Amino acid sequence: xxxxxxxHVFGPxxxxxxxxxxxxTPADAPKQRLAELHNRLGIERAVIVQASCHGTDxxxxxxxxxxxxxxxxxxxxxxxxxxLAGAVPAALxxxxxxxxxxxxxxxxxxxxxx
Numbered sequence: 587x588x589x590x591x592x593x594h595v596f597g598p599x600x601x602x603x604x605x606x607x608x609x610x611t612p613a614d615a616p617k618q619r620l621a622e623l624h625n626r627l628g629i630e631r632a633v634i635v636q637a638s639c640h641g642t643d644x645x646x647x648x649x650x651x652x653x654x655x656x657x658x659x660x661x662x663x664x665x666x667x668x669x670l671a672g673a674v675p676a677a678l679x680x681x682x683x684x685x686x687x688x689x690x691x692x693x694x695x696x697x698x699x700x
Contacts, residue, residue: 605641
């Protein structure tokens with residue numbers, strides 16, 4: 587079973603805006619384009635890693651996972667202040683059973699993640 591172990595979805599920005607403090611602005615590459623690419627390449631499963639240009643707004647990634655029919659899993663970015671306060675968004679925790687594999691901590695300093 588061919589697996590893409592690290593991929594991203596970007597936008598579409600009209601639905602899933604990019605973070606104001608992002609280090610780069612990619613062209614939109616939404617879930618449909620990722621699925622088309624994977625179908626063309628024969629990739630059956632994938633891990634979508636939250637793109638830093640979306641910051642801690644994981645909705646584009648979570649939407650792609652939800653639409654994948656179990657084909658995709660994901661790694662989310664969360665703000666470490668939320669973690670320290672015990673307030674990791676309930677939606678992310680609920681999705682753990684449906685495809686979220688892990689969380690990446692966003693530092694309190696200005697986001698310039700990789």
